[in-house]
Amino acid sequence: MVDAMLLGRPKALSTYIILGDDETLIIDPGPPSSSETILKAIGELGVNSAIIAPTHIHIDHAGGSWRLMEELEDAKLYVHPRGAPHMVDPSRLIEASKRLLGERLIELYGEVRGIEAERVVESRDGEELKLGDLRVKTIWTPGHASHHQCYYVVDEGVLILGDAGGTYHPEAEAITPNSPPPFNPQKAMESLRRLMELDAKTLCYAHYGYTRHPELLEVYLRQIELWMSIIEEGLRMGLKPEELKERLRREDPMAEKAWRRGEAEREMMSIMGFVEYFRWIWRGADKF
Incomplete structure (x- = not known):
């Protein structure tokens, strides 16, 4: 694991590097502003060829892929088919990110460039990547994004979640x-x-780190169920997002603990994901 120093902040983004006998997998290289940190790490490891494998194409996870591939001339990008076109031509990805996060933040992430189509490999659900004796299974995991995928190092029992498991706050011992x-x-x-x-x-x-408590997957599932119940009921009552946040703090002990410690800076954006989901389905449309 490498601390990618997201926007210069420690413990905000983990990049995972899997070293095989004859190939290396770099998972979630981060935005362009993190590229020098990742290039330094792979240089120290002696990596000169790799598969760049974002869990999804959001700029904070995949935006710096082009920079690594510029240095690693034999590298390939391995990505979900839904995300592949936007890594070749990132214009729509950039514009959508600006609308969600704001133009200033996207500027801080750094310049995002397209990648040559012939260097992009589309994943298949359930396929195994062979890194020498290591087997890494790709698992499509929509939810956070329709183009999200996780990686499972089969013989080691290591599951690289991206954002499919929520945000882990190790110091608060909480998930949000x-x-x-x-x-x-x-x-x-x-x-x-x-x-x-x-x-x-x-x-x-x-976001961020690792744990040897696999039961947290079920904990997160139950947390999503709880948030759905609280937010759906709150919306039907006419509550505003700030009021929903206060109700979540009262009824979700983990969220309250993480937010109390100031470790969940984007909590309102996460609440809005649920809010927009209910607004969408109430309009009679399927989200994805």
Whole structure:
């Protein structure tokens, strides 16, 4: 695990590097502003060729892929088919990110460039990547994003979650949803149930760190159920997002603990993912 120093902040984004006998997998290289940190790490490890494998194409996870591939001339990008076109031409991805996060933040993440189509490999659900003796299984996990996928190191029992397991706050011993719009909680829970069927021993979070408590997958599933219940009822009562937040603090002990410690800076954006989901389905449309 490498601390990618997201926007210069420690313990905000984990990049995972899996070293095989004849190939290396770099998972979630982060935005362009983190590229020098990751390049330094792989240089120290002696990596000169790799598969760049974002869990999804959001800029804070995948935006710096082009920079690594510029340095690693034989590298390939391995990504969900829904995300692949936007890594070749990131214009729509950039504009959507600006609308969600604000233009200033996207500027701080750094310049995002497209990647040559011939260097992009589309994943298949359930396929195994062979890194020498290591087997890494790709599992499509929609919910946080329709183009989200997790990676399971089969023989080691290591599950790399990206954002499918929420945000892990190790110092607060808490999990909170990582659910900016567009978020689909039903599909997120379906994905969690798939992951719970694995014999995972270690959970690796993008935000942030890892734990040897695989039962946290079920804890997160129950938390999503709780948030859905609280937010749906609150919306029907006419509560505003700030009022929903206060109700969540009262009824979700983990969220209250994380927010009390100031470790969940984007909590309102996560609440809005649920809010927008209910607004969407009440308009009679399927989110994805």
